[in-house]
Amino acid sequence: xxxxxxxxxxxxxxxxxxxxxxxxxxxxxxxxxxxxxxxxxxxxxxxxxxxxxxxxxxxxxxxxx
Numbered sequence: 001x002x003x004x005x006x007x008x009x010x011x012x013x014x015x016x017x018x019x020x021x022x023x024x025x026x027x028x029x030x031x032x033x034x035x036x037x038x039x040x041x042x043x044x045x046x047x048x049x050x051x052x053x054x055x056x057x058x059x060x061x062x063x064x065x
């Protein structure tokens with residue numbers, strides 16, 4: 001399985017790219033500025049596992065399934 005990192009994953013283009021790559025079988029890791037400012041709802045509809053890393057938090061990881 002190939003792995004990809006998407007910066008700005010909670011934006012419109014980032015969420016669309018995540019969906020496209022998940023459909024192609026990629027593991028998706030997304031980076032966003034902070035948990036409070038990100039649009040998590042754009043990721044929940046994907047229905048797949050996404051690892052979300054926060055810019056200012058080295059160890060915080062959130063998984064959505």
